[in-house]
Amino acid sequence: MKNAQLLARFIGEARDLLQGTSSGLLQLDRGPGDEAALNEVFRGFHTLKGSVGLFDFPAFTKLVHAGEDILTAVRSQDLVLTSDLVDRLLDALDQVSSWVDHLERSGEMPGDADGVSREMTAALRVCLPDPPAGGGDAPAPASRSSVLCVDAPWLATFAPEEREAALSGATASGSALIAFDYLPAEDCFFFGEDPFALVTGLPGLQCLSVTPVASWPAIGTLDPYRCHLRFRGLVLGPSDAVETAFRYVPDQVAMAPVPPGFLGGEATGEGAAPTVEPWAPMARRILGQQREVLAFALEEDGRAARIESVIRTVSGLLATGGHAARSRLWAERTSAASADAAAMTELLDDWLAADGAAAAAPPASGEAVPERAPDRSRPGQADGASQDLKPANRVLKVDQAKVDTLMALIGELVVSKNSLPFLARRAEDIYGSRDMSREIKDLYGVIDRLAQEMQGAIMAVRMLPVSEVFDRLPRLVRDLARRLDKRISLRIEGGDTAADKNMIEVLGDPLIHVIRNAIDHGIETPDLREQAGKPPEAVVRVAAFQENDQVVIEVSDDGRGIDPAKIREKAVAKGILDAERAARLTDQDAINLIFYPGFSTAPEVSDLSGRGVGMDIVVTTVEAAGGTVSVTSETGLGTRVRLSLPLSMAVTRVMLVEVGDTPYGIPMDHIVETVRVRRGAVRHIKQAEAFVLRQSIVPLVRLDRVLDLPDRRVADDPDHEEAVLVVRVAGSLLGLVVDHFREGMDIILKPLDGILSSVRGFAGTALLGDGRVLLVLNLKELL
Amino acid sequence: MALRFGKNGVTVDGGAGVEDALTLLEYLQSHPAAGVNLRKCETLHTAVLQVILASGRTVSAWPRDAVLARWLRSVFPGRPSPGDRTEPGRR
Numbered sequence: 001m002k003n004a005q006l007l008a009r010f011i012g013e014a015r016d017l018l019q020g021t022s023s024g025l026l027q028l029d030r031g032p033g034d035e036a037a038l039n040e041v042f043r044g045f046h047t048l049k050g051s052v053g054l055f056d057f058p059a060f061t062k063l064v065h066a067g068e069d070i071l072t073a074v075r076s077q078d079l080v081l082t083s084d085l086v087d088r089l090l091d092a093l094d095q096v097s098s099w100v101d102h103l104e105r106s107g108e109m110p111g112d113a114d115g116v117s118r119e120m121t122a123a124l125r126v127c128l129p130d131p132p133a134g135g136g137d138a139p140a141p142a143s144r145s146s147v148l149c150v151d152a153p154w155l156a157t158f159a160p161e162e163r164e165a166a167l168s169g170a171t172a173s174g175s176a177l178i179a180f181d182y183l184p185a186e187d188c189f190f191f192g193e194d195p196f197a198l199v200t201g202l203p204g205l206q207c208l209s210v211t212p213v214a215s216w217p218a219i220g221t222l223d224p225y226r227c228h229l230r231f232r233g234l235v236l237g238p239s240d241a242v243e244t245a246f247r248y249v250p251d252q253v254a255m256a257p258v259p260p261g262f263l264g265g266e267a268t269g270e271g272a273a274p275t276v277e278p279w280a281p282m283a284r285r286i287l288g289q290q291r292e293v294l295a296f297a298l299e300e301d302g303r304a305a306r307i308e309s310v311i312r313t314v315s316g317l318l319a320t321g322g323h324a325a326r327s328r329l330w331a332e333r334t335s336a337a338s339a340d341a342a343a344m345t346e347l348l349d350d351w352l353a354a355d356g357a358a359a360a361a362p363p364a365s366g367e368a369v370p371e372r373a374p375d376r377s378r379p380g381q382a383d384g385a386s387q388d389l390k391p392a393n394r395v396l397k398v399d400q401a402k403v404d405t406l407m408a409l410i411g412e413l414v415v416s417k418n419s420l421p422f423l424a425r426r427a428e429d430i431y432g433s434r435d436m437s438r439e440i441k442d443l444y445g446v447i448d449r450l451a452q453e454m455q456g457a458i459m460a461v462r463m464l465p466v467s468e469v470f471d472r473l474p475r476l477v478r479d480l481a482r483r484l485d486k487r488i489s490l491r492i493e494g495g496d497t498a499a500d501k502n503m504i505e506v507l508g509d510p511l512i513h514v515i516r517n518a519i520d521h522g523i524e525t526p527d528l529r530e531q532a533g534k535p536p537e538a539v540v541r542v543a544a545f546q547e548n549d550q551v552v553i554e555v556s557d558d559g560r561g562i563d564p565a566k567i568r569e570k571a572v573a574k575g576i577l578d579a580e581r582a583a584r585l586t587d588q589d590a591i592n593l594i595f596y597p598g599f600s601t602a603p604e605v606s607d608l609s610g611r612g613v614g615m616d617i618v619v620t621t622v623e624a625a626g627g628t629v630s631v632t633s634e635t636g637l638g639t640r641v642r643l644s645l646p647l648s649m650a651v652t653r654v655m656l657v658e659v660g661d662t663p664y665g666i667p668m669d670h671i672v673e674t675v676r677v678r679r680g681a682v683r684h685i686k687q688a689e690a691f692v693l694r695q696s697i698v699p700l701v702r703l704d705r706v707l708d709l710p711d712r713r714v715a716d717d718p719d720h721e722e723a724v725l726v727v728r729v730a731g732s733l734l735g736l737v738v739d740h741f742r743e744g745m746d747i748i749l750k751p752l753d754g755i756l757s758s759v760r761g762f763a764g765t766a767l768l769g770d771g772r773v774l775l776v777l778n779l780k781e782l783l
Numbered sequence: 784m785a786l787r788f789g790k791n792g793v794t795v796d797g798g799a800g801v802e803d804a805l806t807l808l809e810y811l812q813s814h815p816a817a818g819v820n821l822r823k824c825e826t827l828h829t830a831v832l833q834v835i836l837a838s839g840r841t842v843s844a845w846p847r848d849a850v851l852a853r854w855l856r857s858v859f860p861g862r863p864s865p866g867d868r869t870e871p872g873r874r
Contacts, residue, residue, distance in 0.1 A: 162857070184829075189801050189829070189830050194801070194828050194829050195829045196827065196828070196829040196854075196858075197826065197828070197829070199854075200850070200851070205854075207857070208854050208857050208858065209857065209858075210832075210836070210858040212836070216836070216837045216839070217837070219808070219811065219812055219837060219838050219839075222808060222834065222837050224807075224808045224833065224834050225801075225805070225830065227829060227830070228833060228837070229829065229832075229833055229836075
């Protein structure tokens with residue numbers, strides 16, 4: 001159960017990391033020198049690796065580990081980050097992201113994950129300048145383990161009697177004694193690591209010493225959230241068991257087998273060197289790795305550099321290990337054959353084979369390899385990182401359903417408090433107590449203010465920056481541009497503009513559709529652009545800003561624009577209009593035809609945007625959420641699409657009107673004005689009625705007839721004034737005849753659901769303060 | 784919260800987590816003579832251990848948990864602790 005929660009948290013966290021990491025990668029692709037982006041990407045892979053380690057998903061771990069290794073090489077400038085490499089890393093992220101989706105659905109990795117991971121890991125590791133163990137099959141920790149110089153002074157860290165106990169333990173159990181030196185990263189606490197628990201949890205731990213890295217600072221200046229400790233110890237057991245225990249911090253641990261000579265307390269000296277010394281396991285592994293590097297070098301470019309590196313590594317190993325004879329042989333072979341890889345491979349094979357039998361025996365050689373100090377600071381975790389992390393801890397992740405419940409409850413409260421004024425009136429009218437009425441009204445004032453503040457607060461909780469959607473765009477644009485051989489730079493502005501979460505969600509698909517359209521149809525190929533005298537790199541600009549209570553997203557490009565003449569031709573060909581009407585359309589009206597269902601101007605249906613779903617889908621989606629879409633274009637210069645959505649759809653402002661004693665709500669954004677029209681001023685045109693409003697004819701519709709209310713006797717008094725609500729529906733003015741105008745009010749609109757959901761003409765319902773149900777009209781459907 | 788603060792010292796009861804480190808540090812700063820009683824301690828996060836080590840305070844009693852006590856003793860080498868002698872007798 002607990003594990004499931006942990007997994008759920010991991011999934012959320014992994015998604016965030018994946019998002020941030022891939023945008024970082026795209027940034028790197030544009031500017032490879034961008035150190036901040038590089039650090040961000042590295043941190044993404046690193047953290048993913050760390051958190052996935054909580055679970056048993058080796059395929060996942062290996063893949064992100066390979067990515068991390070690549071980035072380590074890039075950071076240390078051993079590797080140049082090419083576009084191709086960025087592609088591979090992005091592919092890896094995509095794979096990881098699909099695994100995360102799978103984990104969310106089923107709680108486990110897909111069956112083919114191991115195979116996929118092996119392939120992708122290998123594809124990544126091939127790019128490494130010095131593949132640590134060739135291919136991706138090497139256990140991850142092996143590639144990073146450092147070697148440690150275990151000598152008498154080092155062992156003197158432990159008390160003599162402890163060392164003796166450890167030695168007797170080693171001889172009794174027959175297993176090797178391993179020394180480790182663990183220098184946790186300073187910021188390890190932020191990664192949920194607990195070095196002391198890790199170390200004391202080692203099976204077979206014999207001796208432990210914990211010392212400060214430097215001398216202790218004054219107690220007043222100690223930062224308790226940074227680890228200043230160094231752990232050294234002796235542990236019994238096969239070295240891979242110890243490596244497994246440290247598998248998540250391989251870069252912070254150095255370990256080596258303890259030569260038995262040192263354990264007696266006093267160093268016993270070298271003794272007689274055998275003619276063929278057996279290799280220590282660590283040296284064996286290094287030789288094996290070097291041999292594999294040679295195998296790689298035979299078929300790869302840059303072999304000279306790799307062979308050079310092998311020669312250096314092996315010479316270094318031999319020089320420090322006291323293998324004098326072999327060292328001479330090696331020098332001879334490498335200089336004489338002038339870096340003949342085959343000869344070197346042969347020699348290494350010889351050595352490794354000769355040692356095969358001896359390897360089974362416990363490690364004995366007193367050879368010491370220079371200590372490579374474990375990497376103290378986690379790369380990419382500069383000092384600022386911990387300061388960044390502290391505020392991040394103040395952010396709560398809350399399930400949206402909880403926020404929605406809270407909002408619904410606040411909505412109920414808003415509605416219930418509206419009944420207090422009714423109660424006050426009753427207290428005065430029926431019970432005749434004016435004082436009581438005033439008290440209730442005072443109380444109402446307080447509750448009203450609180451309710452409004454609560455409503456504002458909950459709205460703010462649901463507000464998200466539009467960058468939630470924008471973050472997906474760079475990847476989209478890059479992929480499309482590469483596929484279509486176009487050069488495009490994406491400029492994003494106003495990513496921090498906030499809107500309600502629902503709006504952000506509504507916005508996602510239309511926005512992507514519009515951008516696809518712009519790239520596919522709008523932007524020309526670089527040579528066409530140059531012919532037209534434009535820079536070969538096109539600019540797609542996505543800007544978000546707030547305008548009154550609307551959030552506006554503008555997508556503009558500097559492509560070929562929309563040609564109204566072509567649109568007219570197309571519309572006629574498709575039978576949407578006849579030629580005469582098409583010719584009468586203004587250019588803007590012609591351009592608006594692209595919103596017409598089924599309209600697509602691309603000569604061929606591409607798999608990008610022309611999928612039979614045109615801009616009409618964009619319009620439908622946005623309008624369903626109460627927004628509008630408009631497009632303007634200049635031939636040859638570019639197109640601008642403007643999506644405008646309400647900031648929040650939780651609260652709707654309506655005006656109440658009364659027809660036949662029943663109140664109806666009409667959304668405020670439709671309403672133009674209210675007028676009184678003398679019945680005598682109503683013109684009858686056949687069946688229809690109309691009236692003149694400031695020199696234009698406005699058709700008149702009687703709401704009671706539209707709603708099929710029972711016919712009422714209409715007095716024929718020409719001086720009777722009709723209450724007419726002038727509304728704008730689908731761009732044209734219309735007069736709605738109602739019985740009475742009532743006040744405007746904010747309501748929480750509940751859509752009709754269940755059996756009522758098929759009833760057309762109503763946007764939904766809301767509760768009035770006196771308990772009556774208000775029907776809110778959807779004028780577009782109704783008329 | 785696994786820490787109980789007294790006038791003369793702090794008692795760790797149960798598991799002390801990383802979130803306890805800052806509280807403990809502030810307490811030790813304001814109580815220069817306070818000792819640390821670990822008798823009921825079950826787990827000790829590195830961050831808390833580090834605060835105790837850095838403060839140079841005496842551990843007045845070692846944990847009942849033998850394994851934890853053993854490693855903690857080797858972590859505080861050569862610090863005379865009054866509870867040190869009595870503790871083995873308790874086991």
